[in-house]
Amino acid sequence: MEATIEVTGLHKRFGTARALDGMTFSVLPGQVTGFVGPNGAGKSTTMRVMLGLDAADEGTALIGGQPYQSLRHPLSHVGALLDAAALQPSRSARNHLLWLAHSQGLNAKRVDEVVKQAGLTSVARRKAGGFSLGMRQRLGIAAALLGDPPVLIMDEPFNGMDPEGIAWMRGFLRGLAAEGRAILVSSHLMSELQDTADRLVVVGRGKVIADTSVAELIAAASGDRIQLRTSARAEAMTALANAGATVAATAPEVLTISNLSPERTVAALTSAHVPFSEVTAHRATLEEAYMELTRDAVEFKAQATS
Amino acid sequence: MTAIAPYRSAVGPGRDGFAQLVHAEWTKFRTVRGWVVTILVAALLTVGVDFLNHSQCGTVINGIQVGGCPQAPIGPNGEAVTDNFYFLHKPLTGDGTITVRVTSLAGLYPPTGGVQSSPSGQSPLAGLKPGVQPWAKAGIMIKASTAQGAAYASMLVTGGNGVRMQYDYTGDIAGLPGAASAASPRWLRLVRNGNTVSGYDSLDGAHWDLVGSVQLSGLPKTAQAGLFTASPSYTVINQSLGGGSGAGGPTLATAAFDHVGLSWPGGALAGTSVGGGGDAAAGTGAGGPFNGSFRQVGTAAFTVSGSGDIAPDVTVAPDGNGSNLTQTLDASTFFGLIAMLVIGAMFITAEYRRGLIKTTLAASPRRGRVLAAKALVIAAVTFVTGLIATAIALPVGAAVLRGGGNWIAPVPGLTEARMIVGTAALMAVASVLALAIGVITRRGVAAVSATIVLIAVPFLLVIIPGVLPAGVQDWLVRIFPVAGFAIQQEFPAYHQVLGNYAPGFGYYPLAPLAGFAVLCAWAAVALAAAAYLLRRRDA
Numbered sequence: 001m002e003a004t005i006e007v008t009g010l011h012k013r014f015g016t017a018r019a020l021d022g023m024t025f026s027v028l029p030g031q032v033t034g035f036v037g038p039n040g041a042g043k044s045t046t047m048r049v050m051l052g053l054d055a056a057d058e059g060t061a062l063i064g065g066q067p068y069q070s071l072r073h074p075l076s077h078v079g080a081l082l083d084a085a086a087l088q089p090s091r092s093a094r095n096h097l098l099w100l101a102h103s104q105g106l107n108a109k110r111v112d113e114v115v116k117q118a119g120l121t122s123v124a125r126r127k128a129g130g131f132s133l134g135m136r137q138r139l140g141i142a143a144a145l146l147g148d149p150p151v152l153i154m155d156e157p158f159n160g161m162d163p164e165g166i167a168w169m170r171g172f173l174r175g176l177a178a179e180g181r182a183i184l185v186s187s188h189l190m191s192e193l194q195d196t197a198d199r200l201v202v203v204g205r206g207k208v209i210a211d212t213s214v215a216e217l218i219a220a221a222s223g224d225r226i227q228l229r230t231s232a233r234a235e236a237m238t239a240l241a242n243a244g245a246t247v248a249a250t251a252p253e254v255l256t257i258s259n260l261s262p263e264r265t266v267a268a269l270t271s272a273h274v275p276f277s278e279v280t281a282h283r284a285t286l287e288e289a290y291m292e293l294t295r296d297a298v299e300f301k302a303q304a305t306s
Numbered sequence: 307m308t309a310i311a312p313y314r315s316a317v318g319p320g321r322d323g324f325a326q327l328v329h330a331e332w333t334k335f336r337t338v339r340g341w342v343v344t345i346l347v348a349a350l351l352t353v354g355v356d357f358l359n360h361s362q363c364g365t366v367i368n369g370i371q372v373g374g375c376p377q378a379p380i381g382p383n384g385e386a387v388t389d390n391f392y393f394l395h396k397p398l399t400g401d402g403t404i405t406v407r408v409t410s411l412a413g414l415y416p417p418t419g420g421v422q423s424s425p426s427g428q429s430p431l432a433g434l435k436p437g438v439q440p441w442a443k444a445g446i447m448i449k450a451s452t453a454q455g456a457a458y459a460s461m462l463v464t465g466g467n468g469v470r471m472q473y474d475y476t477g478d479i480a481g482l483p484g485a486a487s488a489a490s491p492r493w494l495r496l497v498r499n500g501n502t503v504s505g506y507d508s509l510d511g512a513h514w515d516l517v518g519s520v521q522l523s524g525l526p527k528t529a530q531a532g533l534f535t536a537s538p539s540y541t542v543i544n545q546s547l548g549g550g551s552g553a554g555g556p557t558l559a560t561a562a563f564d565h566v567g568l569s570w571p572g573g574a575l576a577g578t579s580v581g582g583g584g585d586a587a588a589g590t591g592a593g594g595p596f597n598g599s600f601r602q603v604g605t606a607a608f609t610v611s612g613s614g615d616i617a618p619d620v621t622v623a624p625d626g627n628g629s630n631l632t633q634t635l636d637a638s639t640f641f642g643l644i645a646m647l648v649i650g651a652m653f654i655t656a657e658y659r660r661g662l663i664k665t666t667l668a669a670s671p672r673r674g675r676v677l678a679a680k681a682l683v684i685a686a687v688t689f690v691t692g693l694i695a696t697a698i699a700l701p702v703g704a705a706v707l708r709g710g711g712n713w714i715a716p717v718p719g720l721t722e723a724r725m726i727v728g729t730a731a732l733m734a735v736a737s738v739l740a741l742a743i744g745v746i747t748r749r750g751v752a753a754v755s756a757t758i759v760l761i762a763v764p765f766l767l768v769i770i771p772g773v774l775p776a777g778v779q780d781w782l783v784r785i786f787p788v789a790g791f792a793i794q795q796e797f798p799a800y801h802q803v804l805g806n807y808a809p810g811f812g813y814y815p816l817a818p819l820a821g822f823a824v825l826c827a828w829a830a831v832a833l834a835a836a837a838y839l840l841r842r843r844d845a
Contacts, residue, residue: 003313029313054845074668076315095333099334102329103326103329105323147319
């Protein structure tokens with residue numbers, strides 16, 4: 001029970017706007033849980049409610065079975081990275097971690113440990129105002145790890161990181177999950193979470209749309225779809241539509257076909273003398289799976305795009 | 307998915323008691339160089355402003371003080387006093403009783419203008435109009451000696467405050483009300499018993515009421531006893547923005563005594579002008595007829611004329627001497643305080659601006675304690691800084707005043723301690739008030755502006771003479787946080803000395819601790835509002 005987040009029926013309004021509309025899900029230990037949704041879906045608000053920063057109108061958010069307000073030395077229960085830019089520019093990184101440590105009864109020795117863990121040893125005594133975006137994210141992670149908590153909550157930690165940074169972060173988070181911690185990572189870009197998350201909670205308009213493992217989501221989204229590569233797109237679309245398939249143009253020379261088996265696809269194309277170079281069973285990217293979830297079903301678009 | 311055992315930390319859980327919160331807030335403060343520098347600047351301003359004081363007394367020629375600043379004599383309790391009057395007296399050895407009946411007390415005063423430097427032949431009394439001062443005094447006195455500042459006890463009638471027993475300059479007890487006249491005379495009696503002197507009054511000379519009984523420590527066996535008359539100077543001050551003009555000058559009172567009875571044998575009564583000598587610049591009276599005189603008009607009847615006051619030395623009274631340290635302290639406190647108010651507000655608004663408040667409140671969800679820890683750290687920092695700065699600024703200010711030829715009346719050690727510690731406390735509480743306003747507004751500019759308007763602007767309006775009418779000024783200094791400056795008041799306002807008791811000259815309507823309590827109340831209310839808002843609002 002210790003390393004778990006349980007969110008049940010959260011409702012919250014900001015004026016007339018409904019930010020949370022019955023948000024319910026759990027974050028379990030030993031895995032990375034991705035928290036995805038478009039901007040304005042309620043991800044940051046949910047995280048703030050979890051940390052006791054915002055009050056929900058209804059519903060509960062419990063960490064290890066307790067509300068945040070009742071946690072003693074909370075940083076040893078939950079480490080959070082909400083806003084990497086939340087720094088006093090004239091204060092050094094090490095001093096930022098130092099006051100945070102002091103508030104939990106921890107000392108400078110612990111600060112130096114997390115500085116090393118986050119790879120900031122060479123810049124720790126520099127003013128935080130001069131940090132690059134990537135360094136700020138690492139500082140935020142160091143702050144989250146200060147109390148060595150079993151639960152970590154991170155709001156868009158990949159934002160603004162270069163590919164190297166993203167790779168580092170990905171490996172880091174997976175390593176933390178492997179230690180048995182519960183990790184909640186939010187993002188509005190699927191590509192970041194691919195290969196990082198084990199589980200996905202997809203949210204939109206303040207509520208959970210899907211709560212499943214990444215593998216299941218991709219499998220469901222892939223369905224029995226076929227990917228076709230052809231230079232004569234317009235002709236292919238017509239031929240296949242006539243055969244009863246649903247076709248979508250997903251890339252300049254690529255069509256995604258559903259409702260038709262691969263054999264019949266090939267038959268329809270050859271009888272219409274449409275040249276093609278590739279027919280493969282399609283594996284959706286997380287991006288596509290997500291798009292499918294949050295938008296209406298793919299429609300036939302019979303227009304030529306050059 | 308394989309089940310993984312939940313994570314167990316090897317690092318200890320830590321503690322998050324109030325002590326840890328305070329430690330964290332202190333670390334926050336000391337690690338921002340800008341804030342530490344600003345506090346040091348506050349200290350420097352507090353001391354530095356003293357050196358801008360250019361008030362001069364007398365003239366310094368070639369480094370030598372010429373035409374000095376008068377020094378007041380010192381009374382039996384170590385305080386500066388004014389002691390000028392005409393004394394018709396003779397020695398009293400051992401115990402004795404002196405009785406008298408007063409049938410009138412009249413006076414002359416200058417309605418405008420000072421003592422005319424008269425062309426030869428014309429009396430300085432020309433141009434004075436009839437009218438007795440409310441605190442003109444005439445009666446009987448037993449005094450240790452005729453030296454200025456010697457201990458005494460007296461029974462007297464006043465121009466407008468009835469019969470009173472006054473002693474040792476600060477002592478004042480009310481007796482029969484109303485003025486003495488031929489139709490309604492006043493009988494006065496003093497009885498000396500060792501070091502104890504008792505005063506009695508009566509309307510008919512038969513039935514006597516005890517007004518008071520005082521111990522005059524160190525009263526010598528042979529003291530001086532007799533009749534006296536004094537009349538304090540008259541001033542009209544026109545205060546306007548940027549300056550004021552005062553007009554007035556010495557006054558003269560004449561009393562008619564009869565039924566004079568001294569219970570001990572001895573020689574005749576002799577007249578002495580105590581503090582007289584005619585050297586206005588040296589504070590020894592206006593000279594000439596203002597030295598006083600007497601006439602015997604019957605076997606036991608005299609008229610006695612005199613000028614001057616027998617009272618504590620009040621710097622803002624027309625007969626007062628000396629400089630008031632409160633004025634110096636006010637100026638230096640003000641500038642140091644502004645810097646501290648800015649820090650107090652910014653200590654919290656900087657967190658809102660940078661979004662750090664989320665980090666703080668996630669680390670310490672018990673928000674009331676966070677506010678308390680912040681307030682404690684700011685209060686401690688400003689108190690210690692203010693204490694050191696003021697402890698230096700006060701003597702420095704005094705030295706600068708003396709360097710300009712000014713004389714500073716002696717201040718009891720306890721009073722000076724109260725001024726120093728009180729100023730530090732004033733700075734601390736005001737900074738906490740600024741912190742609370744910062745929580746309420748959440749924005750630095752709004753918080754600093756609100757604090758300046760609430761604390762600094764009333765201060766300026768009240769300290770600069772002539773800006774506000776007296777009634778408004780009085781109300782402002784009682785109600786607004788500026789009331790806290792009362793803790794700096796150096797000398798009490800004495801009701802028996804008329805003077806310009808204005809905040810600009812170091813006098814506040816509330817007692818020192820009462821004024822400070824008003825400031826504390828403001829801070830307490832603001833903190834309560836801040837705690838409420840901090841808890842209720844989303845971070």
